[in-house]
Amino acid sequence: MSLGPGQQLLEVVAAVILVTAWVSLVHRRLDALVGLYALQSAAMAGVAVLVAYLYDAPLLYLTAATIAGLNAVIVPRVLLRIRRDLEIPGEVNMFVSVRTSALAGLGCLLLAELVVGPLTPLAQIPAAGLLPISVTVVLIGLFLAATRRKAFTQVVGMLEMANGVFLAGLALTFGLGLLLELGVAANLLILAIVGRLFLYRMKDSFDTVDADTLRALEG
């Protein structure tokens, strides 16, 4: 089916979300990860604005503003400040090589497309394939958290996951999901706060944010 210019724009912006998620798998700098997350969140806000305009859901402008303010600006700034305060070395330490990570990212996309692709007609926004992208972002975020050594990267991974969940909510229930979206936004804030607390405490106790040291706590 043919898409209007608005929907094509939506696809492009959604693709930005996907690409930022994938690139975050191959990048080696922490600051860049935070930047990618900010970019991804900005794209999320863009998606929300487009959906609000195209499908006439004015409440989503509010959502978009929340994302733009919170996810794209405040949370990244907090993250960067944490890194500076705790003097966390800037590079990403990986358990899995960059090449494997990149392939795994593609695997996530493939899996999501296979599993959720057929469900696309269920989504309120049939055009842009938002649903597979959202699942991919969730999987990549989780993968990022699982295969990177620093607790800092785990926080970023979780935040990306939250973006994915958010996108799924948008794709499935954009008409009546204000409550859900506000809930997810609140969740994100809590995640950032808990992550911050966790990192500070960990630095305090172990003098490092290498999450592998937590093995020592095994009972």
Add this chain to the structure above:
Amino acid sequence: MTSPDLLLLALSVSAFAASTLAGLVDRGEEPRRGRVSLGLALLGAGAGGVWAAWRLVEGGTWTLDLALPGFTPSGGAPTALQVSIGPLGSVFLLLESVVGGAVLLASLGYLREHVHERRGSLAGMLGLFLLSLELVVTSGTVFLFMVAWEGMTLVSYFLVVHEHGSWEVRRAGLFYLVMSHVAGAAVLTSLLLLAVGTGSWTFAGMAPEVSHLGGWWTGAIFLAATLGFGTKAGLVPLHVWLPEAHPAAPSNVSALMSGVMIKMGVYGLVLVGFEILGPTASLWWGFLLLVLGATSALVGVLNAIAQQDLKRLLAFSSVENVGIIFMALGVALVFLSLGLPALAGLALLAALFHSFSHGLFKSLLFLGAGAATGAVGTRDMERLGGLARPMPSTSLLFLGGALAISALPPFNGFVGEWLLFQALFASFTTGSLATELTFTAAAGVLALASGLAAYAFVKAFGVSFLAHPRTLEAAAVKADAPGTMRGGMALLLGLCLLLGVAPFLLLGPLSAPVAGLVGAPALDYGSGGPLGELPRPGSQGGSLAIGVVALLLAGGILVAWVLRRAPSVVAARSGPTWDCGMDAPTARMEYTASGYAQPMMRLFAGFYRARPHTEPASGASGRSGVLSRIGRYEMEVEYPLLGELFLPLSRGVERLGSRISRLQSGGIHTYLGYMVLTLVVLLILLRIAGGGSP
């Protein structure tokens, strides 16, 4: 609102919620916080009590769907919330409100005198506890019931560990939590089986559908319910948490737990076993409950006799009473499955009446024990004694509770056991030999248990309150319990006496719910009036009018009092107690708690497996003259069942746990990896299973 139900429910729930908030959140001064919180909870209990009474008068079931569009699902959804209170729930709500109100009143004084830290939070948690209890008996759906049930367990856990400074309290609390957790799983299993089998998530919708279920299915439901609710009620051998948790908790909490919370186990079993599964009851269900109940009654009372710890004694006595209640439930189920609804009604009446009675006198006894042990600072009866002099009111009230629990007329404990005896004797009208033999044996067990209970409570009262103080701490007690505590206890004792003299005040309102539960045509137990006879089956058995007994008793006491006052031939002289020619008697010569228990310990030596240890007095050996030279005598009593039944179980769980713990590397990445794997596997499964049809 036209319906007083909604108004009373809202008032009660919001008062409890406000009480919780006031106790836990308010940053005001601590003593005031506790008082405000308790006061609000009292308001909630009052509203609950009025509501329960109104429901019993009104009859029928009142239902409220809590469906908020967009927030909670409505109708038949598994997670639909529905408040529903029928006659059975009303009975237990009344019990909760009456006992809860009296305990809250007593808590005002108890908190001030005997709780030294975090009074506000204790008061707030009491409010929350009563709220969860109210929800348990008023929930109409599986979902709401489980939320309330688990909430009740959690809140009571926090109440038990209120004085968590001591290691024993924390251990008892953990033990209680684990047992309750298993019980919760069994309850959930039972209710889920019911819901799946009947296709309904509301209790009201289940009852009409159970006839389609097979015997195996209903049997499994009943067994799971017995396991889950029996654990909460304290049925042997699932009672092991009870004698640990009750002494560890503050006494007002023990009073509520023993008086009300364990009755929720009874409520749950009556709900599942009678209200829902009643028409499909099998004979073996009744016999199972009867045997479990009889075992509980004996094990509970024998253990109670052996205790030195006053509150542990009371806890074991709760096990005994729960046993009696379950015996009555078993008898009712047997009659029900034999097609004798009128007799089943009598036995069920005994169970409900005794639940009510036990709630009244056990909370009274726990409050009295709390006043005594709090004043002296120990629960060890060997270190109490002589408290009747400084605490006359508390002693009198405790004595009244002890008489009531020993099933002596004219108190209410007698009525329930009398009804149960009548039901047991009525087995001779069934014509079934197995039933006759079992019930006759059960009557013997009941008689033995009652007698031994009296023995245990002579010990509890006599050793703790009578004679001379056994220690300096006990001698230092100067003042009686605070006025509100005495008021709460007096209220409970007054009700014990009232229900003992005029049982029809409760038997009347109970007859409609009982008739509904056993499916009998209207049974009327309430027409006797204060001097009428207790209900009895047919023309068999003896008849008894407690009002008449009470009048005779009162008359006898009056005559004795007049005779005592009358001038007698020989003037009475008062002098010191004869001391067998030795020096003036000291507290060391008093009958001790362990000494008092000796005859029973010897008689039931096989049960106790007690090991006496004797030590000669230091520096002397052999005997000289008449007096034995033994210096110390101690008796170690094994705690039956705990070791044999639960240790292998817990070892098995530990072995399994250590195997599973290999999965636990401790590395956070491993866990995240598990999550990724799980998610991927689930997605693939989704693709395989449901891919074709979106």
